[in-house]
Amino acid sequence: MIQTALAIGGVGLSAWAVATFPRSVLVFLLFQASLVFVYLARIPRWLRAGLLALALLVLMPLLGHFNGYYLEVATQVGIFVALALGLNIVVGLAGLLDLGYVAFFAVGAYSWAIFGSPHANLIFGGGFPLAAGWFYLFLLVGLLIGAGTGILLGLPVLRLRGDYLAIVTLGFGEVIRVLANNLDKPINITNGPKGITPIARPPVPFEVPYAEAFYFLVLLIAATVVLVNRWLEDSHIGRAWEAIREDELAAQAMGVPLVRTKLLAFACGASFAGIMGVVFAAKQVFISPESFTFLESIGVLAMVILGGMGSIPGAIVGATVVTVLNLQVLKGFSLWLNELKNAGVVVLGYNLADLPTQLEPAKYERMIFGAILVLMMIFRPQGIFPVRRRARELGER
Amino acid sequence: MSALFEARGITKRFGGLTALHGVDFSLDAGIASIIGPNGAGKTTLFNIFTGLYGADEGAVTFRDHALLGLRPDRITALGICRTFQNIRLFANMTAFENVLVGMHARVSLGLLDVLVRGPRFRHTEGVLHARASALLERVGLLRQANEVARNLPYGDQRRLEIARALASEPSLLLLDEPTAGMTGGEAGSLMGLLRALVADLGLAVILIEHNMRVVMEVSDRVTVLDHGERIAEGSPQEVQADTRVIEAYLGTRHSGGLRRRRAER
Numbered sequence: 215m216i217q218t219a220l221a222i223g224g225v226g227l228s229a230w231a232v233a234t235f236p237r238s239v240l241v242f243l244l245f246q247a248s249l250v251f252v253y254l255a256r257i258p259r260w261l262r263a264g265l266l267a268l269a270l271l272v273l274m275p276l277l278g279h280f281n282g283y284y285l286e287v288a289t290q291v292g293i294f295v296a297l298a299l300g301l302n303i304v305v306g307l308a309g310l311l312d313l314g315y316v317a318f319f320a321v322g323a324y325s326w327a328i329f330g331s332p333h334a335n336l337i338f339g340g341g342f343p344l345a346a347g348w349f350y351l352f353l354l355v356g357l358l359i360g361a362g363t364g365i366l367l368g369l370p371v372l373r374l375r376g377d378y379l380a381i382v383t384l385g386f387g388e389v390i391r392v393l394a395n396n397l398d399k400p401i402n403i404t405n406g407p408k409g410i411t412p413i414a415r416p417p418v419p420f421e422v423p424y425a426e427a428f429y430f431l432v433l434l435i436a437a438t439v440v441l442v443n444r445w446l447e448d449s450h451i452g453r454a455w456e457a458i459r460e461d462e463l464a465a466q467a468m469g470v471p472l473v474r475t476k477l478l479a480f481a482c483g484a485s486f487a488g489i490m491g492v493v494f495a496a497k498q499v500f501i502s503p504e505s506f507t508f509l510e511s512i513g514v515l516a517m518v519i520l521g522g523m524g525s526i527p528g529a530i531v532g533a534t535v536v537t538v539l540n541l542q543v544l545k546g547f548s549l550w551l552n553e554l555k556n557a558g559v560v561v562l563g564y565n566l567a568d569l570p571t572q573l574e575p576a577k578y579e580r581m582i583f584g585a586i587l588v589l590m591m592i593f594r595p596q597g598i599f600p601v602r603r604r605a606r607e608l609g610e611r
Numbered sequence: 612m613s614a615l616f617e618a619r620g621i622t623k624r625f626g627g628l629t630a631l632h633g634v635d636f637s638l639d640a641g642i643a644s645i646i647g648p649n650g651a652g653k654t655t656l657f658n659i660f661t662g663l664y665g666a667d668e669g670a671v672t673f674r675d676h677a678l679l680g681l682r683p684d685r686i687t688a689l690g691i692c693r694t695f696q697n698i699r700l701f702a703n704m705t706a707f708e709n710v711l712v713g714m715h716a717r718v719s720l721g722l723l724d725v726l727v728r729g730p731r732f733r734h735t736e737g738v739l740h741a742r743a744s745a746l747l748e749r750v751g752l753l754r755q756a757n758e759v760a761r762n763l764p765y766g767d768q769r770r771l772e773i774a775r776a777l778a779s780e781p782s783l784l785l786l787d788e789p790t791a792g793m794t795g796g797e798a799g800s801l802m803g804l805l806r807a808l809v810a811d812l813g814l815a816v817i818l819i820e821h822n823m824r825v826v827m828e829v830s831d832r833v834t835v836l837d838h839g840e841r842i843a844e845g846s847p848q849e850v851q852a853d854t855r856v857i858e859a860y861l862g863t864r865h866s867g868g869l870r871r872r873r874a875e876r
Contacts, residue, residue, distance in 0.1 A: 442726065449725040449736070450711070450718040453704075457712040460701035467661055467695075469687035469716030469779050478722065 217255040224248035225265055229273045236280035239546040242287075245269075245277070246538065250531065270433060275426050285425050287541050289497070292432035293490050294533040296439045298517040299526065300486030303443065305515065306524035307452060308479035309459025311380040314367075314387020315514055318484035320394060320506035321363045322356035322491020324404060327501050330414040336402045349416035352492050353435075360488015361481040368480035372473055375462070387511050394503040409502025413495050428497045435493065439486050443526050446482065455479050456524075513540075520590055522597025531598050539586070544579040551575035613675065614639050615815055616691075616783055621669035623655055623839075630655045631839045633669070638783070642809060642816045644826045647836035648859070653819045654696055656836070657785050660817075661693050662686045673783065688716040692776040693785035696819070698768050702761040706752055706771050709760050710743040713778030743778065750774045750804065766797045770804075777808070783815045784808075790822050798822060802829045827851065835859075 228245040235241045252265045278285030297319060304312045328334050330349060334342035371382045398406030418427040446452045454475045457465035466472050495501050513536060521532025552575055558567040590597075614637040623631040631652045636645075645653050658664040660671060662683040671678040676689055692713070701709050718739065724732045747753045750770040755763060760771060769789055776784055786805075790798035802825055808814050820826045826833060826847065833850040835843040837859040843850050850856055 445725055445728055449732075450715055450720060450739075451722065451725055453708055453712050454715055456704055456708070457701050457715075460703055461699050463663065464695065464699035464701065465712065466683045467663065467687065467693060468713050468775060469684045469692075470712065471682070471684045 218257045218261065221248075221252045221255045221257050221261070221265060224251055225269055225273070229269070229277065232277050232284070233280050236277075236284075239542050242277075242281075242284055242542070243538070245273075246534065253527070275429060278425060278429070282425060285429050287538065289425075289429045289432050290541060291534050291537045292429070292436040293494060294514065294517060294537050295436045295530050296432075296486050296490045297514045298521065298529040298533040299436075299439050299443050300483040301514050302483075302518050302524065302526070302529040303446070303455070304479050304483035305518055306529070307447065307459065308455040308476065310476065310479060311376060311383070312480075312483070312511075313380050313384040313508075313515065314390070314511055315383075315483070315487060316506045316508075316510040317367075317387045317390035318360045318363055318487035319491040319494065319510070320390050320503075322360050322488035323495040323501050323505070324394065324410075324491075325356055325359050325488075326352045326492040327410040327413050327495040328403065330496065331410050331412060333402075333405055333410045343414050346414045346417045349414065349492070349496055353489050356488040356490075356492035357485045358488070360491070361485040363488070364480035364482075364484025365477050367484075368477045372476055384508070384511075387506075387508060391503050391506050391508075394506065404503075407503060409500055409504070411500035413499050413501065415496050415499065428493070432490075432493060435489060440526060440530070447526070451475070451478065516587060520587070520597060522600035525597065525599050525601040528597050528599040528601070535598070539583060540579075544582055547582070548575035548579055613672070616671075616673050616817075618656075618660065618671045619669055621656065621659060621671070622667045623652070623659060623664065624667050629839055631659075631666075634836065634839070634841050635844075636834055636841070638815055638817060638832070640813070640815050641831035642805070642818055642829055643832045643834065644818045644820055644830040645834045645836060646820065646823075646826055650838075651836040652839040653836055654787060655839075657693060657787055657817075657819065660686075660785060661691060684716065687779050687781075690780070690782040691785065692779045692781040692783075694769070694772040694776050694787055694789060696787040696791065698772055700760040700768055700771060700775070703759060705757050705759055706747060706763065706774075707743055707756040709771055709775050710746050710778045711739055713775035714739055714742065714780075716779050746774045746777055749777075749808075766793055769793065770801065773801075773804075781814070783817070785817045785819075787819045788821060789818070790820065790825055798825055805829065 225245075225248045228241065228248045231241045232238075232245050249266065249269055252262055252269075255262070274288055275285065278288075297315070300318075301312065301315045304310050304315070326349065328337070329342065329344050330346075330352065331343050334344075367383065367386050371379055374382055394404045395407050397403040398408075404410070415424060416427075416431075418424065422430075454465065454470045457468065457470055458472065458475060462472065494505075498505075514533075517532035517536045518529055519532070520535060521530065522528030555566045555569055555575070558565055560566070616639075617637040619635050621631050621634045621636075622629070634652070634656065636643075636656070645656065647653055655664065659666045660678070662678065662681050662685070666679055669679070673686075673689060673691060678686055678689075678691075681689075701712060704712070718735065720732060720735055724735075744753060744756070747756050750773055752763075752767060752771055752774065755767060760768065763771060769791075773784075773786070773789065789805075790801055793801065805816060805818075806829065809816060818826070818830065830847055833843075833845065833847050834841060835850055835853070835856050842859055843853045843856045845853070
């Protein structure tokens with residue numbers, strides 16, 4: 215009973231607080247924390263589902279009216295949730311360490327960027343960009359191209375494991391980025407480092423503003439990805455992936471065809487990235503190779519590991535935590551320190567205004583992020599929401 | 612009529628070492644044991660039978676299918692499954708899930724079935740779950756179904772490996788030292804289970820075993836390997852009386868009370 219009251223009250227109050235103090239990052243974090251509480255609380259299933267649906271479908275878009283940036287954050291979180299879940303299949307379930315995952319995201323993004331902008335005229339002569347309505351078909355195209363690229367990567371690396379596989383996938387990720395950077399000659403396919411713009415946005419029904427439209431689109435895709443993940447995990451396919459992770463040789467001796475099962479993992483994981491790439495291209499209107507660096511791959515991997523390898527709620531929370539940390543918490547923190555500095559606050563007899571520029575708070579952001587990762591791995595190596603089985607494995611040490 | 616399972620002239624070299632030299636083996640029904648000193652090539656033979664190794668010479672046929680060159684999962688699908696000498700369970704999956712993975716070759720669902728999750732999928736999963744429960748019950752592990760494999764006691768892990776192998780509905784089961792590390796009582800009850808399986812399912816079994824009492828008690832035929840060569844084949848009594856076997860396998864010491872000298876590799 216108490217938990218039910220706390221869950222309802224927490225979501226309601228924090229939402230009200232966000233509406234009242236739309237500029238406070240802390241209050242928005244409180245709202246997010248209330249959603250995690252709803253997920254964990256011992257309340258009836260229908261209430262949990264209802265509260266989460268209410269928060270994501272109604273409250274979040276409403277809060278976007280008070281502070282548009284929050285909706286942007288939520289949309290980004292949704293994109294990364296789908297990416298983290300895709301990578302979770304490859305790394306968490308099948309145990310195939312992939313350090314070049316963002317390549318599939320890039321392939322999806324470029325597929326719509328090229329055909330959804332006037333850029334394609336340079337390749338095919340005329341008739342582009344495609345009508346905005348094609349965007350929805352390209353979601354499917356992105357999915358298929360992502361899956362195809364996943365298989366393409368999978369084929370040569372099937373015999374590799376662990377460290378070797380990681381290096382090859384790292385190289386693959388770089389190859390895709392370098393290709394995007396250099397395929398402006400002899401035929402201009404990607405427009406090189408200048409990137410492609412303007413990329414068409416999809417037509418939206420009922421004249422919903424773009425920010426809300428993208429939020430709902432990303433939410434819909436992310437929810438589908440969650441569902442598909444759960445279904446895959448709870449099937450002979452998911453079990454075969456886990457068996458390969460545990461003992462490849464024994465899995466094969468028990469009748470699991472290694473080649474097909476591994477390729478399926480690569481294809482499934484990559485297809486989620488491909489579809490989100492299409493959405494990303496349309497949302498950003500402009501894309502360039504800069505968006506698909508090695509650091510992005512590592513970022514998604516950090517989400518999976520931070521959340522708990524192989525765990526779906528883990529990947530969701532990991533993606534949220536990392537995205538919110540990067541977009542809000544660390545930025546907010548350095549802004550706050552900057553304000554202190556500009557105001558000339560004196561700490562222990564030292565005037566912060568005298569701080570040399572090398573020590574500007576904004577320069578610490580990545581360091582703090584790194585420190586958080588290090589501390590997490592030391593004190594909670596199994597991740598935030600580990601799979602139960604995995605928790606036992608690590609808890610024994 | 613050709614035998615259910617037949618291997619002829621199997622030769623396997625690892626670099627300069629000839630691990631197996633022209634070994635013949637055949638089995639129609641019942642339990643056949645392969646014995647021999649450590650390093651005689653018994654496990655290598657199993658690895659060739661199940662497709663984990665290729666052979667340099669020879670042929671293996673199972674129900675008129677040529678096995679050499681087939682992938683391990685294809686061989687499993689044909690109806691041969693095995694356990695491992697050094698237990699190779701899926702350590703972080705539950706006992707139940709381990710058995711479910713064993714059924715992989717018998718699942719006729721595709722990716723689309725999983726994504727649609729229609730009645731066909733639900734029916735199949737239901738059947739799989741029921742069969743997994745039945746198998747676990749058969750080996751006496753139903754209560755531990757949701758226990759993670761790595762947390763099971765040693766003897767239970769050995770039995771779980773057998774259940775997992777049985778899950779693929781084999782007609783030929785290869786057991787690599789299933790009683791290793793078991794007490795006499797445990798080994799006895801495991802052999803009881805094995806005999807019941809042979810009787811109930813018409814299962815043929817090839818057994819690698821060091822425990823001579825078990826071998827002599829349970830086997831219909833015994834094959835003796837030494838240094839990669841077959842030095843004897845026959846009923847347990849015949850093999851026990853064979854002078855070459857006594858020399859090669861038992862040494863020149865008296866024949867009773869044999870022990871494994873050392874865990875094989």
